[in-house]
Amino acid sequence: MKAIQYSEHGPADVMHYIELPDPVAGPGQILVKLEAASVTPFDWKLRAGHLQNHFTLPMPSVPGRDGGGTVISVGDGVTEFVVGDRVAVMAGVFAQGGYAEMIAVDEKHAVKIPDSLSTIDAVALTNAGLSAWIAVRTAEVKSGDKVLVHSGSGAVGGLLVQLCHHLGAHVTATCRSTNRDYVLGLGADRVVAYDEEYFSDILTGQDIVFELMGGEVHDKSYKVLKKGGHMVWLVADPIRDRGEEFGVNVTRAMITDDKSALQGMMDLAGTGLLKPQVARTMPLSEAAEAHRLMEKGAISRGRLMLTM
Ligand SMILES: NC(=O)c1ccc[n+]([C@@H]2O[C@H](COP(=O)([O-])OP(=O)(O)OC[C@H]3O[C@@H](n4cnc5c(N)ncnc54)[C@H](OP(=O)(O)O)[C@@H]3O)[C@@H](O)[C@H]2O)c1
Structure with missing residues (x-):
């Protein structure tokens, strides 16, 4: 699969668009073919090395704290999801992130996307x-x-x-x-x-x-x-x-990967009570430019999204 990866902290140029082996769904996990991922302030601060007092990031690292797409396989013991489900996923800081064409996550880190929401809109609601x-x-x-x-x-x-x-x-x-x-x-x-x-x-x-x-x-x-x-x-x-x-x-506010909180957002947005805000979309290959825009405060009115 194509993915964004970096091997050292530094400016946006340390991120490279490369080929990586496809992930595999382990027990209790789903494998998702991603359509979009958010670019968050956390992503660029982590990449730049500003958070080294809080986290020692295993290198190399694929950034991104969320993503959304379609389930393409399920691991042993998965009960909530089947192939074909559209899902939004939360990616851990120390695991592979969402800047990739595929991701394997525990089913407790995913929720189904309501039919009334596009995948991009759902991802704009995930980490934010x-x-x-x-x-x-x-x-x-x-x-x-x-x-x-x-x-x-x-x-x-x-x-x-x-x-x-x-x-x-x-x-x-x-x-x-x-x-x-x-x-x-x-x-x-x-x-x-x-x-x-x-x-x-x-x-x-x-x-x-x-x-x-x-x-x-x-x-x-x-x-x-x-x-x-x-x-x-x-x-x-x-x-x-x-x-x-x-x-x-x-x-x-201690922000954790809390499935009930994410489900709450999806339910409200699914019934139209909450409107997802997408500031702009850019292709995954332009992640470095996306980070530069975030860093200089050029993104406003919602999330900047990477699309695969
Ligand atoms: N785990 C956590 O604790 C956690 C989780 C999520 C976010 N955060 C933090 O929360 C902040 C916002 O995150 P985000 O994802 O919403 O970022 P964002 O989408 O980049 O939004 C940042 C906003 O800040 C506004 N801004 C800049 N200077 C301002 C000022 N002096 N007064 C009021 N608003 C100002 C800008 O408004 P204009 O566009 O109108 O200029 C911009 O829209 C970030 O610092 C992020 O690191 C922390």
């Missing part, structure tokens, strides 16, 4: 969807909550806006001004454009902040929470925990 679902579950968002979602135009932020709106929260989101109408269209009640005004100068009394940027954005977000409010953060730039100082709870 897991992150958004688990963050919302961590925050225990309920109807009437005042919620601030940072980077509402990003892949995860856009899904957070949609999920919180669906749950009946009052959603304010940050993004650049050219994405204001897009984010309002996802269900935000209010947008604060970070290139026009500073959110912490104008917002107060929020019950929950979803913080996806780290650094200064994290630091300034405490001020907008009410006492007893909840800051739920995802890993980005380093943060300074100021929860005690401001009398708020601070929780990192």
Whole structure:
């Protein structure tokens, strides 16, 4: 099969489009012929070597935390899937990733794609969807909550806006001004454009902040929470925990390959309650260029997808 692989950390050029042996479905696994995979910020940060304090990546490595396609064989003991099923899969950090024409995964790391969703749309909901679902579950968002979602135009932020709106929260989101109408269209009640005004100068009394940027954005977000409010953060730039100082709870959303969370996203999207956001598609062979675009912040309004 064709796949993207790198053998050392470094710039996007370390990734090569090469021929690898086809994987085989082991016991309890399904073999999937992939149609698409997401390009995530985690992929390029891992490749660049920025996460070496957290993970020692076995080399060579095929990147990608998810994918979607059709089951072409099943291993012994598989009960949930048959050949021909369309599935979305979660790929482990230390296993082969989704930047490939095929992948073998444990059946507990796959869900069926609803008939109403294209495979590409389902994959746009896979890694980003897991992150958004688990963050919302961590925050225990309920109807009437005042919620601030940072980077509402990003892949995860856009899904957070949609999920919180669906749950009946009052959603304010940050993004650049050219994405204001897009984010309002996802269900935000209010947008604060970070290139026009500073959110912490104008917002107060929020019950929950979803913080996806780290650094200064994290630091300034405490001020907008009410006492007893909840800051739920995802890993980005380093943060300074100021929860005690401001009398708020601070929780990192621990994003794991949680099948029930992924199933929840698929069910909502399958019934049309959630719209997958695909920013752009590029062929698998152009993965290095896809990483360059992600690194310079040129991708907005959903996921950048690689297609096989
Ligand atoms: N395991 C984890 O903890 C975990 C999991 C998933 C994601 N994350 C992190 O969450 C972040 C978002 O991920 P993603 O996949 O959604 O990325 P993404 O699709 O690349 O979105 C990033 C968004 O950030 C927005 N942005 C840039 N500067 C901003 C600012 N000063 N204020 C508000 N928004 C700003 C951009 O908005 P505009 O386009 O409008 O400029 C862009 O759409 C990344 O840092 C990622 O590493 C962590």
